[in-house]
Amino acid sequence: MISLTTTSFLMGVSTPCSTPSATGRRRPVALKVVSMDSHVRAGERSGSVVVDNNSVKEIPNAPSPVFQVEPKSTPAASASTEEQIMTPWTVSVASGYNLLRNPRHNKELAFTEKERDAHYLRGLLPPTVLAQNVQVKKMLHNIRRYQVPLLKYMAMMDLQERNEKMFYKLLIDHVEELLPVVYTPTVGEACQKYGSIFRHPQGLYISLREKGKILEVLRNWPERNIQVIVVTDGERILGLGDLGCQGMGIPVGKLSLYTALGGVHPSVCLPVTIDVGTNNEELLNDEFYIGLRQKRATGQEYAELIDEFMTAVKQHYGEKLLIQFEDFANHNAFDLLAKYGATHLVFNDDIQGTASVVLAGLITALKFVGGSLADHRFLFLGAGEAGTGIAELIALEISKQTNAPLEETRKKVWLVDSKGLIVSSRKDTLQHFKKPWAHEHKPIKELIDAVKEIKPTVLIGTSGVGRAFTKEVVETMTSINEKPIIFSLSNPTSQSECTAEEAYKWSQGSAIFASGSPFDPVNYKGKVFVPGQSNNAYIFPGFGLGLIMSGTIRVHDDLLLAASEALASQVTQDDFDRGLIFPPFAKIRKISAHIAASVAAKAYELGLATRLPQPRDLVKYAEGCMYSPSYQNYR
């Protein structure tokens, strides 16, 4: 008997954020019959759940006007044969056995008696019917039984591939507990071991072998209405270096957060890994490695593959497609952002997302320390994407607040790289993104000497070098400042410049501390200190939602500043009273709605937003767009 068929279908209404082709119609695809019995075709039987590849709606009144292309609570029978033949794209109709194996629509034991009858599920499930919250409780219980974080990660990935709504319900309802499982720090270990734990392929792999065929590869992806891509080439995964093709865990994890934290519908998200080889010898010699076994392609070969990708995705998904660059090495990240920033809606999370979250943390930290940003001196260890990105956003914000020229405000920020303090005498040998930070000063080799000399009020680690903030460094910061601001941002936990415990202990409880990876609260001399997690996860989901829902076509620095200010504004007096400089992740969906609204408002102000008319209440609009992980009724 029929289980799943695929056929052509008219998508009908195009909602604000769907991405029709230039002609307003999607490219037809060949009729593909995935599985069919001899007498029933798609749409000809009742009891099928429409799972059209563009989206997603099984019940009326579901909330998102942005991500849903067309409400379809009824079976595909509504499409006439003529429509099926003449019109583009595909609709899948799943029922019975294949409905249980369709992660987007599977409800497992939550299928009701009526649904079991209507969708040919009788006998395929044991008699009990469980509510979603009971399923979530059971899954959480099972996950908690694993002691090893990687096993928890694997259980979560299995769930995502089995029952997407339950995955998101679990993640959203228990975000503080499960964020470190599906994201930093565990995702770092998962990428390192991705080959040996590999079970279900997630995301799209584009390797050098697909050169010249990327458009075809995009057509293999089951969803057509993609609105956000997170792409990596795996060369600098967190602070762990080159993990080649196994970097896929990062786009997958980031996009899970787009959905869980920002409410962007999973069907419009596409994780991509571009595999140009790896220089990681260990992986090249690992029999379980999943990528191309060759050294990284560079130069023209690399540039051509990336360019083909960028051209293909814009052509296939439209110019409002958001492309988030993630974990590229410095030597490509800045150039890619500059090159494609002019032609595509691109955002580099490591340069811009991290900058935006850190600026928010600095704005709120001033509540404890006093003064304005312009009154502070900033010293960075690490002058790569995060370091220079944050430095620039701080300088921009000070310039905005004081009307001082950017060249002047940059002078408040100093950076140390592996060769020491960045100073003007090094200018000729510096990579271009470091040059704006080469101020007049005598050369200094060691961080500790730079701290003594520059006397920063704020010390920020973006070096990827674990434990680089030594006891002496933290103590020196403490001797200079009543309340030193110390952010040790490198990920995962092993690469953090110092731990929360070290920061509080060595500063005798005076530090305002935040880290990129999560640390538990620290009890120091009877007082509990709660470290902030200054991770771009606070920003990119809401930022992306704001861009998508407003149809914004380019990213502008002012949008990043708007996101920072919105995040800072979400820290309540109660949070401050508890010593927090970031709001709890438990409130992240509300926070994301505010970030999205501020970003969209700024985009409208700058004339970058194309979705007109501008919604009157952008926060409400953002909330209304958000994906709900609750099960829907299949009539």
Ligand SMILES: O=C([O-])CC(=O)C(=O)O
């Ligand atoms: O993924 C994270 O946790 C933050 C980030 O972008 C990075 O460290 O590259």
Ligand SMILES: [Mg+2]
């Ligand atoms: Mg990153």
